[in-house]
Amino acid sequence: MKDIYKNPILYYILVPSVAALWPLLVWAVYSPAAQDNLKQEMKQYKEAQAKIDTILDSDPTRLELADPNKTADRFDYDTAVSDVARRCKISATNYTVSSKPVRTSSGKKSQSAKVVLKQVRIVIFADFLSKIQLRWASLECENVTLTEKKGLADVWKVDSDFKYYY
Numbered sequence: 708m709k710d711i712y713k714n715p716i717l718y719y720i721l722v723p724s725v726a727a728l729w730p731l732l733v734w735a736v737y738s739p740a741a742q743d744n745l746k747q748e749m750k751q752y753k754e755a756q757a758k759i760d761t762i763l764d765s766d767p768t769r770l771e772l773a774d775p776n777k778t779a780d781r782f783d784y785d786t787a788v789s790d791v792a793r794r795c796k797i798s799a800t801n802y803t804v805s806s807k808p809v810r811t812s813s814g815k816k817s818q819s820a821k822v823v824l825k826q827v828r829i830v831i832f833a834d835f836l837s838k839i840q841l842r843w844a845s846l847e848c849e850n851v852t853l854t855e856k857k858g859l860a861d862v863w864k865v866d867s868d869f870k871y872y873y
Contacts, residue, residue, distance in 0.1 A: 816873035
C-alpha cells in the first residue's frame with residue numbers, strides 16, 4: 708500500500724481529475740449560492756431604500772446635517788426646542804423655554820436659555836439632548852438638573868441650561 712504513493716501514474720491521474728472537478732464544483736455549487744446571495748442582498752437593498760425614503764420624507768432636513776458648521780438662517784430656541792420635542796414625542800404642554808437676549812462678549816455672540824421638561828423619562832431626555840445637539844452644532848448644554856417625581860417610576864423633571872454661539 709505504501710508503494711502507491713510513490714507511483715507517479717497516480718499523480719498523473721489524480722491531479723488532472725481534481726483540476727477537472729474544480730470548474731464542475733464552481734458551476735454546480737458555488738455559482739447558484741452566489742446568485743441566491745445576490746438576490747437576497749438586492750432584496751435587503753430595496754427594503755433599506757424604502758426605509759431611507761420614509762425617514763427623509765418625515766425629516767427632509769437630515770441631508771443638511773452633513774456640515775456641522777452649516778445651520779439654518781437664524782437660530783431660535785422656541786422653534787429648535789419645539790421641533791426636537793415633537794420628534795421625541797414630548798407634548799408642547801410638557802416643556803417650557805425661556806431664552807435671554809443675544810449677548811456679545813469679547814467679540815463672540817451668544818444666547819442663553821433655560822429649558823424645563825416637566826415629566827419625561829431619562830431615555831426620552833437623552834434622546835432629546837442628543838437630537839438637539841446633533842441638529843445645532845453650536846449649541847452647548849451647560850447644566851442639567853434632574854429631579855425625580857415622587858410616586859412615579861422613571862419620571863423626572865429636567866432643568867437644563869443651554870448656550871448657543873453665533
